[in-house]
Amino acid sequence: xxxxxxxxxxxxxxxxxxxxxxxxxxxxxxxxxxxxxxxxxxxxxxxxxxxxxxxxxxxxxxxxxxxxx
Numbered sequence: 001x002x003x004x005x006x007x008x009x010x011x012x013x014x015x016x017x018x019x020x021x022x023x024x025x026x027x028x029x030x031x032x033x034x035x036x037x038x039x040x041x042x043x044x045x046x047x048x049x050x051x052x053x054x055x056x057x058x059x060x061x062x063x064x065x066x067x068x069x
Contacts, residue, residue, distance in 0.1 A: 013057045
């Protein structure tokens with residue numbers, strides 16, 4: 001999943017819950033600018049930031065490792 005897809009997923013979930021960007025940023029303890037850039041696919045957030053936001057939104061982050069070919 002690309003950062004653009006992650007950002008779109010966050011945006012979709014945030015809107016479905018009726019949460020504003022500033023409120024989500026406050027709850028997740030990240031800057032509004034960071035959240036704005038993530039939702040637009042323009043940021044390169046740390047895993048910790050993605051986990052914080054996912055946790056606030058009641059989402060689970062699942063990572064998979066590609067198998068060598």
